[in-house]
Amino acid sequence: xxxxxVAAMSMYLLPPGHRxxxxxxxxxxxxxxxxxxxxxALAPDLLGRERAGTxxxxxxxxxxxxxxxxxxxxxxxxxxxxxxxxxxxxSVALVFPLVAIFAVCSAVLALLIRR
Numbered sequence: 001x002x003x004x005x006v007a008a009m010s011m012y013l014l015p016p017g018h019r020x021x022x023x024x025x026x027x028x029x030x031x032x033x034x035x036x037x038x039x040x041a042l043a044p045d046l047l048g049r050e051r052a053g054t055x056x057x058x059x060x061x062x063x064x065x066x067x068x069x070x071x072x073x074x075x076x077x078x079x080x081x082x083x084x085x086x087x088x089x090x091s092v093a094l095v096f097p098l099v100a101i102f103a104v105c106s107a108v109l110a111l112l113i114r115r
């Protein structure tokens with residue numbers, strides 16, 4: 001998640017149209033969504049083999065529900081960004097520092113996971 005934060009902030013700091021934009025955007029998405037793949041390995045570990053399917057379903061439900069609830073908040077933050085360079089025009093680049101902040105929060109929360 002720290003790598004996701006670094007990639008997201010790199011994406012924010014790159015000038016528009018920079019040739020590294022697409023590769024850095026790929027890395028930001030890869031590192032942000034890559035940890036979700038651990039759900040399938042974690043599910044049998046937490047609830048056992050008999051309930052692994054239910055565990056994956058419940059974890060996916062909460063992952064997508066929180067993403068669905070978070071998107072309107074991020075949209076509102078972009079619309080009400082006081083640092084927009086052009087008045088009346090939303091700066092969608094604000095999404096990258098927000099992703100970086102959430103990725104760091106995720107990394108800190110992951111430190112609390114104990115077996």
